[in-house]
Amino acid sequence: MSAVEPEVRNDHDALVASARAHLMRTYPDTDLAFVAGHGSWLVDTAGEEWLDLLSGISVTALGHAHPAVARAVADQAARLVHTSNLFLTAPAVELAGRLAGLAGFADGRVFFAQCGATANEAAIKLARRHGKQQHPDKVRIVTLSGGFHGRTLATLEATGQPAKHAPFAPLAGFVDTVPHDDPAALRAAVGADTCAVLLEVVQGEGGVRPLSPAMLAAAREACDTHGALLIADEVQTGVGRTGTWFAFQQTDVTPDVVTLAKALGNGLPIGACLAHGAAADVFRPGDHATTFGGNPVTAAAALAVLDTIEQEGILADVATRAAQLRMGLADVAARTGGAVREVRGSGLLLGVVLDAPIADDVVAHCRSERVIINAVAPDVLRLAPPLTLTAAEADRALDVLGRAIVAARADRTETA
Template structure:
């Protein structure tokens, strides 16, 4: 049978794919024409150890040939070990995890946990305050949290339990939180919102008002967690400590997994029967995640992420192009900021230069290389990005 095209077999949720990739190795992806691309996107910040990492492949194959599913009626060693690793990385002795299968699912689990926390105190304590420009997923609850009205509109009504406040207005945040608020939802760096770090003042005020109103501070670490910002968790690059974090993307280097980690009062909110996932805690996905965390630890990849992140940031600023107006981000989650809405054009030219990046906003290109990227690869990525910018400049006739 010849392989069908996406429009022949898939619902039309995605645009036409620009490439078909058939294999990958480290920071490199090979397409069906045999061309090697430098992957500075990692499947949307997922394959943090690069493609076909031998330790991950070995962990997956060993677990798949031992035990691949039990359901949540039974415990498995990989899931228990992973929960302990996540807890230890946070430094939360009383930390407790729940496993699911994606970032949106992690947010949904956290919504239910926050509601249980609230309703244990007051039946009406079910509201959430979230931020404009945020992204928390496409399932209905996570979509409601997402601070992007255009994404809501086709699916309204989504209820009235979320208030969105500007991501840079601590006073508006404080004014929106009251005793009926069960949680405040933030990302340390808004990934889909354009790789936009939140100001320390915003995070600090969020912590303060949560404490004042007995609400949980939930940090969505789906994109920023597991080393992406140069610490295990993004909140560890800030001065605030959340009550709950949501994880997914980089956790198992490409196998579907999601998790929440809660501590303190938040870890006491769920009771048996409150939440479940048939596949959650799947031993193969958990074995992959354990291997990811072991490799990051063993190879000191948090330090590499910080160093390579600085190298990438410095290199982006130094790019000789009239389009470049700056960069933002932290660790290896970065955006190149452009002077005009040309990021789709730049991203297209980058692909022609065999560099995979994405246009996260009309004037911002996202770069999320693997955490084990080398200095030579960073420099090569910058060289290709420079060529893409030149091509975009010529196309716009502004050279």
């Protein structure tokens, strides 16, 4: 049975042609279009079902078209969609309190943004304002190589991937980037003019790479020594993806500022910059603002996400499903004589490190069986399935992925 109307199916070619004519070419060309989704599954224009192990890049953590989120959005949209931040609305206020509580920040305060980049922009501005309260030149930030923080100009500069800077250089020059696993270099880079260290506890786009405890401890210590803020970008890891509400909760380090987006609205565009301690009290009216931030529809969606995770005990499921995937991948490694070199990451953000740069080919083989994963490096696959992935869906994923890895390896041998 298909959820797709015949007219939509018949329009596939027109849709693709129109996209090619009218959308800017910021994203890779594709002719794959979806019209519906449910749980871990997407439905394409031909009515075929695809197993989604990417969740819209770590966004639809509760799966597609989750009824609690759909209901919250519909109810709130029917009542009140927007007021601006000149006025209060209950969903945003309630959400701010809930996020502070989940982070364990008794004096926590939240600024709502629309996405990860705008949450990080807020954090960077907050840190500069905080730094300038100490000294006018205390505005530099330290970030890590391989980090990813967004595509606005400030967050692009904070993104430790020089290839992404080149087309837009020169950038403002307020960022110092150090290797992602070099505590001594980090300590040396943080100084009197540093207002913040910005890092991901598990680097997502940079190859699903957990930071070492030594690196996190060095960051905390250097910030404390120099009066800088430690900002944890939990845009990809937050809201349960790693099995705790925030990834930092599995470490010995507590950041001053945490940024969120992606899974917070299960697909509705909402981001958050959450701070506690002195950092929570930096901004004054007029320092920072955005028209849509904390919009009641997106905030209602986020509240439904938090309620569902709590009520359905989803954090505990993350560990179970992650263990199943890791065991299956260990089996693939054994069967293929080491094609899978390592599985790294945390919870249901997994990086599958291959023994050859065949990740794109593996992705293509998976797609030929209607399973969606993506590659974050030539030799690293990312799995970020819905946190609600069932055991049977995980088995299906492992089956297809195992065969795709074998096939991609064979392709490589043939062309060698």
